[in-house]
Amino acid sequence: MQTQKPILFFDGLCHLCNGFVDEVIQRDHQERFQFAPIQGETAKKTLTTREREHLETVILYDENQKYYRSEAVLRVLIALGGVYSLFRFAYLIPRSLRNAIYSWVARHRYSWFGQREFCRLPTPAEKNRLLP
Numbered sequence: 001m002q003t004q005k006p007i008l009f010f011d012g013l014c015h016l017c018n019g020f021v022d023e024v025i026q027r028d029h030q031e032r033f034q035f036a037p038i039q040g041e042t043a044k045k046t047l048t049t050r051e052r053e054h055l056e057t058v059i060l061y062d063e064n065q066k067y068y069r070s071e072a073v074l075r076v077l078i079a080l081g082g083v084y085s086l087f088r089f090a091y092l093i094p095r096s097l098r099n100a101i102y103s104w105v106a107r108h109r110y111s112w113f114g115q116r117e118f119c120r121l122p123t124p125a126e127k128n129r130l131l132p
Helices: 015-027 041-046 049-053 069-080 082-092 095-113
Strands: 007-010 034-037 059-062 065-068
Touching: 007 015, 007 041, 015 034, 015 069, 015 095, 034 041, 041 049, 059 069, 065 069, 069 082, 069 095
Parallel strands: 007 034
Antiparallel strands: 007 059, 059 065
């Protein structure tokens, strides 16, 4: 699937993941990113079954490439610019350590931040950015 804008796939039932999406939507004034829950139709067309079943990562799909875990988050944050550009320094941390920390938080996110019963519905302002 080819898209003009990068798509950030996220766990639509996770409060932490939805909070991240909310923050990106609020800060992405140029509307560079689109968003889709891993449980949705866009994910079924774009991601493998294994990727859709492995809910412990966000996936950034950009120019036919997929980025996972800390790499996906860092790419999104740095693209937002401003103070988020400082996240470039996170690349000084070895990827294996960044991903270990990311995975640790991901394993505990439901108990720490909670879980929704249903995927989020877009607000009218988000409708063109939140894919099914």
